[in-house]
Amino acid sequence: MVDVGQLISRISALIWVLLVTAVIGNVLHNNINGFMAPLNFTMFCAALAWFPALYGFFASFIPAMVCPVFMIPLDALAVFFTFVSAVVLAGSLGAPNCGDLHFARHGHHWIGWGAKNDIKRCREIQASTSFMWFLWVSLSFGLIFSIRSAGNLSFRRRYYPRPNMSQVA
Structure with missing residues (x-):
């Protein structure tokens, strides 16, 4: 079953990362000998954020793709770098x-x-700054949902036999 919260956070992350990539890409394209270090770092973080956004989006539809060992560190790195970039x-x-x-x-x-x-x-840099903060919020919710779904997939959980209908009083 599709987790609606995870799906919404992944779709919003895809929208924000698309906007950040487009706006920062336009700033980089129109550059004429400007100071570029923060903008290059922002583009790196946007490129990094594509991976958990796309993987999480597809994993919300295809349960076989859910791998918490891979998803949680990827989400955590994206959240950290997006926060630093913002x-x-x-x-x-x-x-x-x-x-x-x-x-x-x-x-x-x-x-x-x-x-x-x-x-x-x-104005484009101002817009991309606000988009980065929205992306950070979306990725943070994605990380929370990944951690929550990892708890549901715990392999240490013991399964106790349930009583049959004849044993229920």
């Missing part, structure tokens, strides 16, 4: 007013500089 991206960007950018307010190595249209770049 913090790094938010810290590197700060809280600018993207419609009113001035070079004096931000340093030379600010990640908002480096495109023909810096306002667009700034």
Whole structure:
């Protein structure tokens, strides 16, 4: 039977990772000698997040694919790296007013500089930061559901014989 909570968390993770990959990919594509370290790390984390999102999505439909030994560490790595990426991206960007950018307010190595249209770049990075936080929440719920399903598949559980209908008083 399909676990609805797991399916919803996996579908939402797929949507958020798709959005993060698309927006950060566009920022990377339009780069003109800008500061790229946080953006490259974010793209790495988005690429890493594809694996548990896709595997968990298919495993929610195909019970034979459920392998907690593989799924829980993969989910945990994705949750950890997504959290770090969201913090790094938010810290590197700060809280600018993207419609009113001035070079004096931000340093030379600010990640908002480096495109023909810096306002667009700034807004795309702001959007991808919020998408990373939503992705982190979705992956965290996926990890919780993976741990919960691993408890249901425990091999240490002892099965006691149930009484027959004739033995029930």
